[in-house]
Amino acid sequence: MQQHILEIKNLSKSYGETVALANFSLDLGKGEVLGLLGPNGAGKTTLISILSGTLRDFTGSVTFKGQDLFADRGLKNLIGIVPQEMAFYEDLNATENLLFWGGLYAIPEKELKKRARELLALVELGARAREPVKKFSGGMKRRLNVAIGLIHRPELLLLDEPTVGIDVQAKMSILDIIRNVGREGTSVVFTTHQLSEVEQTCARIAIMDRGTILAQGTLAELIRIVGEKEVVEVSGEFSAAAFSAIIQQFDGNGMEVLSVTDNQAHLAFADPERIPAMMQHLFQRHLPIADLKIKSPNLEAVFLKMTGRSLRD
Amino acid sequence: MKKIWHIGRLDLKLMVRDRAFFFWVLLFPLAFILIFGNLYQGSKTDAKASLTVLNQDQGRWGAYFAEKLKAPGIELAIVATAPETYLRMLVIPPDFSLKIERKAAQELQFRKDSQADLKAGAVADTKISQAIVKLLAELIMYGNRDMKAFFAARSPYRDLVQVRTRLPKDTITKIPSGFDHTIPGILVQFVMMMVLIYGGISVMEDRKKRVLARILYSSASPAELFGGKFLGRLLMGLLQSAILVVAGLLFFRLNLGNAWLSALNIVVFAAAMAALSIFVGSVLRNEEMIIGVSVLTANMFAALGGCWWPVEIVPPAFRALGRISPAYWAMDSFHQVIFFAKGLETVWPNLLVLLAFAAVFTALALRYFKISE
Ligand SMILES: Nc1ncnc2c1ncn2[C@@H]1O[C@H](COP(=O)(O)OP(=O)(O)O)[C@@H](O)[C@H]1O
Ligand SMILES: [Mg+2]
Numbered sequence: 135m136q137q138h139i140l141e142i143k144n145l146s147k148s149y150g151e152t153v154a155l156a157n158f159s160l161d162l163g164k165g166e167v168l169g170l171l172g173p174n175g176a177g178k179t180t181l182i183s184i185l186s187g188t189l190r191d192f193t194g195s196v197t198f199k200g201q202d203l204f205a206d207r208g209l210k211n212l213i214g215i216v217p218q219e220m221a222f223y224e225d226l227n228a229t230e231n232l233l234f235w236g237g238l239y240a241i242p243e244k245e246l247k248k249r250a251r252e253l254l255a256l257v258e259l260g261a262r263a264r265e266p267v268k269k270f271s272g273g274m275k276r277r278l279n280v281a282i283g284l285i286h287r288p289e290l291l292l293l294d295e296p297t298v299g300i301d302v303q304a305k306m307s308i309l310d311i312i313r314n315v316g317r318e319g320t321s322v323v324f325t326t327h328q329l330s331e332v333e334q335t336c337a338r339i340a341i342m343d344r345g346t347i348l349a350q351g352t353l354a355e356l357i358r359i360v361g362e363k364e365v366v367e368v369s370g371e372f373s374a375a376a377f378s379a380i381i382q383q384f385d386g387n388g389m390e391v392l393s394v395t396d397n398q399a400h401l402a403f404a405d406p407e408r409i410p411a412m413m414q415h416l417f418q419r420h421l422p423i424a425d426l427k428i429k430s431p432n433l434e435a436v437f438l439k440m441t442g443r444s445l446r447d
Numbered sequence: 448m449k450k451i452w453h454i455g456r457l458d459l460k461l462m463v464r465d466r467a468f469f470f471w472v473l474l475f476p477l478a479f480i481l482i483f484g485n486l487y488q489g490s491k492t493d494a495k496a497s498l499t500v501l502n503q504d505q506g507r508w509g510a511y512f513a514e515k516l517k518a519p520g521i522e523l524a525i526v527a528t529a530p531e532t533y534l535r536m537l538v539i540p541p542d543f544s545l546k547i548e549r550k551a552a553q554e555l556q557f558r559k560d561s562q563a564d565l566k567a568g569a570v571a572d573t574k575i576s577q578a579i580v581k582l583l584a585e586l587i588m589y590g591n592r593d594m595k596a597f598f599a600a601r602s603p604y605r606d607l608v609q610v611r612t613r614l615p616k617d618t619i620t621k622i623p624s625g626f627d628h629t630i631p632g633i634l635v636q637f638v639m640m641m642v643l644i645y646g647g648i649s650v651m652e653d654r655k656k657r658v659l660a661r662i663l664y665s666s667a668s669p670a671e672l673f674g675g676k677f678l679g680r681l682l683m684g685l686l687q688s689a690i691l692v693v694a695g696l697l698f699f700r701l702n703l704g705n706a707w708l709s710a711l712n713i714v715v716f717a718a719a720m721a722a723l724s725i726f727v728g729s730v731l732r733n734e735e736m737i738i739g740v741s742v743l744t745a746n747m748f749a750a751l752g753g754c755w756w757p758v759e760i761v762p763p764a765f766r767a768l769g770r771i772s773p774a775y776w777a778m779d780s781f782h783q784v785i786f787f788a789k790g791l792e793t794v795w796p797n798l799l800v801l802l803a804f805a806a807v808f809t810a811l812a813l814r815y816f817k818i819s820e
Binding site: 183186187188210213221222225226234237238239 | 450457464660
């Protein structure tokens with residue numbers, strides 16, 4: 135059996151009435167790259183904050199390399215964390231930032247400087263290392279943010295939505311970096327609310343919502359949850375209630391309602407032959423439909439099935 | 448300890464990096480120093496009480512009286528015509544001798560320059576009263592004798608009367624003034640202002656940007672984080688002080704009295720401000736508010752504490768109110784050390800009060816310091 139570097143058991147955390155994590159459990163194998171997929175408000179940042187040791191008042195346990203993560207501050211030297219925010223000094227240049235953040239760890243100065251140069255090359259900032267960071271583009275800042283989390287050669291890297299708010303090209307480059315880091319043997323957990331990212335990057339994917347893991351496995355394993363079904367996305371000027379009322383009257387023969395929201399619904403069909411009949415049923419009842427798409431099973435369908443809502447809302 | 452230094456040093460570095468740094472910590476305070484230094488120039492140098500005697504007397508008594516004013520503490524100048532400038536001048540009128548011989552009452556005029564030193568003035572006053580009393584005593588004793596013989600012989604009643612003047616215990620005989628007052632004053636004001644503004648804003652921004660949280664992602668403890676932030680602000684205060692002290696020594700021949708004691712005073716005061724700035728940056732959420740509150744606080748403390756004008760010249764009620772300002776205690780220490788050559792035995796209570804301010808501000812800072820919004 136593969137050795138786990140991180141074992142999270144029954145983490146629960148509430149902010150007053152709001153439950154952010156509810157019995158959240160997750161294991162991470164050594165050298166594994168895991169994508170944690172969840173919509174906004176799922177509890178991803180709360181999880182990372184707890185693992186970083188900066189958020190208290192939770193219940194549950196976290197074991198890192200067989201030890202209680204919170205018992206020994208020294209374990210933090212083995213973990214790198216990349217927060218959702220660009221948490222660094224805008225008035226310093228990239229090298230100075232790396233040296234400051236690296237200086238918080240007991241790394242000999244010469245080695246630290248070498249590591250900083252190496253990382254700047256890895257995140258493709260070598261040429262602009264001497265410019266104040268505030269002049270950087272969003273993508274460059276994101277890359278620096280990741281580099282800072284890696285300065286002390288952590289065994290485990292946790293990234294909280296490392297690709298938020300940047301263009302596609304910049305995203306690709308961040309995902310490349312994550313894959314590289316994983317190849318070098320570092321265990322990685324990164325959170326995102328973007329399906330395509332986990333599909334491209336991770337061997338294993340976990341889907342979370344409302345503070346808990348709903349499903350996990352490889353991409354193929356997850357897609358099997360939905361089964362060999364066609365997924366139909368219906369859009370139009372309708373309310374969720376109106377759509378639900380009408381679709382209930384339809385005999386789908388194995389049709390599954392994945393999600394219904396105002397203006398959009400997702401249905402899965404084991405028998406694709408039934409799709410035209412369903413459309414006719416909707417039209418006859420004058421449901422204002424603007425668009426209809428048929429898709430083959432993908433992670434999005436799994437997500438819709440598990441959470442009952444689209445990642446985009 | 449290494450981490451505290453690492454965190455603190457960066458804040459100092461970022462402050463020095465600021466484009467407006469030299470304007471704020473050097474040019475701006477220098478302007479204040481020039482304005483207030485010239486405004487409160489105070490006493491012209493007058494350590495030995497200088498006394499000009501304008502002797503217009505036609506007879507012999509004028510010169511005889513003027514002789515009696517000679518004393519070690521007095522710089523006496525006896526002149527026949529009024530000079531253009533003088534610090535204080537006693538005028539002996541033309542009919543001085545005539546009136547004495549006729550036993551008629553008369554008045555002497557004593558003129559003072561408004562800027563003349565008060566303590567030296569008191570010495571001169573005393574000497575003049577003493578000379579008058581002596582002269583009167585001799586006149587009474589000798590009054591019926593031959594005046595020729597009187598002047599020829601050395602008066603046996605020469606030191607018949609001794610006059611000693613004592614000032615009430617707390618009389619302010621010397622008001623600190625000039626650049627030796629102004630530079631410490633502006634230094635105290637700018638340590639408050641710069642540490643509160645730079646220190647406050649960076650605590651707020653580091654919290655908002657989650658830089659504080661990120662520092663704790665490493666194995667640095669919250670105590671080390673707080674210690675680093677405190678040290679950074681203390682260093683800011685010391686740098687501001689050092690810049691003004693050096694400028695003062697170079698351009699204004701600043702005298703700091705006992706340099707060690709003045710330095711200790713600065714360190715303790717800067718520590719209080721360092722803690723206050725963490726509190727300010729922790730409770731306020733944006734730059735405008737921090738600047739507003741810092742400028743207001745620093746200037747109010749400066750005015751109350753005697754940074755701009757010496758508290759020695761303000762009404763007692765206002766001076767009493769000044770004690771709520773940490774600046775008051777720092778300025779009082781400076782005055783004791785610089786102007787009255789006092790040592791630790793005099794200023795230790797001031798230093799203790801400043802330490803108490805530092806303790807209260809640190810408690811507030813610890814209570815409100817947080818790593819995220
Ligand atoms: N400081 C906080 N105070 C109150 N509620 C919070 C706080 N932080 C997060 N929450 C709530 O906890 C839930 C999980 O939030 P978060 O962990 O930030 O989710 P995610 O990162 O997946 O978007 C959300 O409902 C959010 O509104
Ligand atoms: Mg989040």
